[in-house]
Amino acid sequence: MSEPVCVQAQETLDAAARRLKKENIGALPVCQHDRVIGMITDRDITMRGVADGRNVGEMTVREAMSAEILFCFDDDTTEEAARIMLESHVQRLAVLDRVDKHLTGIVSMTRLSGGASERRPYEVIFYKTFFDHQGHSHHSELMRIAVAQGTKEQAIATATRQFEEMKEVKSWQQLANGYDVISVHVDAQGATVEEREPTSEREARILRRAREIWEREGTPEGRDEEIWALAAGEIDREDHLVE
Template identity: 30%
Template sequence: MGRLVRDLMTTDPVALPADTPVRRAAQAMRDKDIGDVLVLDGDRLAGIVTDRDIVIRAVAGQDDLADCRLRDVCSSQVVTVSPDEDTDTAISRMAGNAVRRIPVVDNGRPVGVLSLGDAAMEYDPNSVLSEISAAEGNR
C-alpha cells in the first residue's frame, strides 16, 4: 500500500463559516499564502472557495462585494477524501473531478487539504510543479 493522505495533506486548513464576508477569506488567503478556504456549516464542511472563485464569482460577478458572503461564491458540491485513504486514490479522484485541491474530512469535519502541489513534492520532487509549490509566496 502507498502513502496515506494524512502523510501528505496540509493540516490545520483555514475554515470559515458560510456567512463570512468574501473579503475576510481573501485576507486569510493572503496572510496564510494559500489558495483556498474551506466553508463551514457549524463544524461540518459545506463547501470550498478558491482564489479563482473569488475573482470569477465575486469580483467579476457581483455588483456589491460588501454583502458578498462565502456561501454566495463557494463550490458546494465538494469532492472529499478521508485521511486514511491511499494517496493514489485521492490523486485519481482529483484528476477525475478536475480539481487541484481536495478537502480531507473525518466524519464530515475538515482536518486538512491535499493539493496537487503536495502530491508533486512527494511523487516528483524535481518537477516544475513541485518547485513552484515549494517556493516562497509572492506577497
C-alpha cells in the same frame, strides 16, 4: 496535507480573501457551524466577486463557493487523492477523518505532482429575462454556481438545490426565467475550452413567444414577468395538447 483552515458560509468574500492571503493557500473549505458544505478558491473570489463587479465586502462566501465538497479520507493513499482530483477536475481536496467525518486538513495536486490550477467543469448561471425599449431581450444574471463533479444533469440538480436554498424558494422558477450551463474541458491541444448551453428548447420557445406577445400588445414597459408567464402558459398548453 496542510492544516485545516475554514471560512464560515456567511462571512464575506473580503474576509475569505484575507484568510487565503494570511494562510498563503488557494482554497478554503466552507463551513456552516461544524459541517463542511463547500469549497471556495481564490479564483471563485476573482471571477464571481471582483470580475462580476460585486461588492466583496458584502457578498457572502456561500454565494461564490462551489456547491459541493470534494474530499478524501486521512487514511487514503496519495494515489487515491490524486485520482479523485483528476477525475473531478479540481486541484484541492478536503481531508476528513474516516470515523467522525471532521475536517483534518487540505491536500493539493500541487503538493502531490506540481499540477497547475484548473477550472471546475460546470457553472450554472441563473438569469431573469427582460426587454428593452427596442424589444431586444436581455438576461440579467441572478446567481452563478460552480459545480466540481458529476454529469451535466447532476450539476444542474446540485445548482438548482443550492439556488433554492440560498434564495429560500421552493422552486428556482419563482425567481429565474432560466439558466445557462457553461461546461469546461481541455481539447486535444491542451487548451481550456468553454461551451455555453441555454436551459432547454422550452425556454428558447418561451422567449420567442414572449417577444411576439410583447409586440402584439404594443411593446409595454414593466410587464416582463407577466408576459413571460403568459408565454410559458401558452407553450406548456401547446405541449400538453400534443401529448
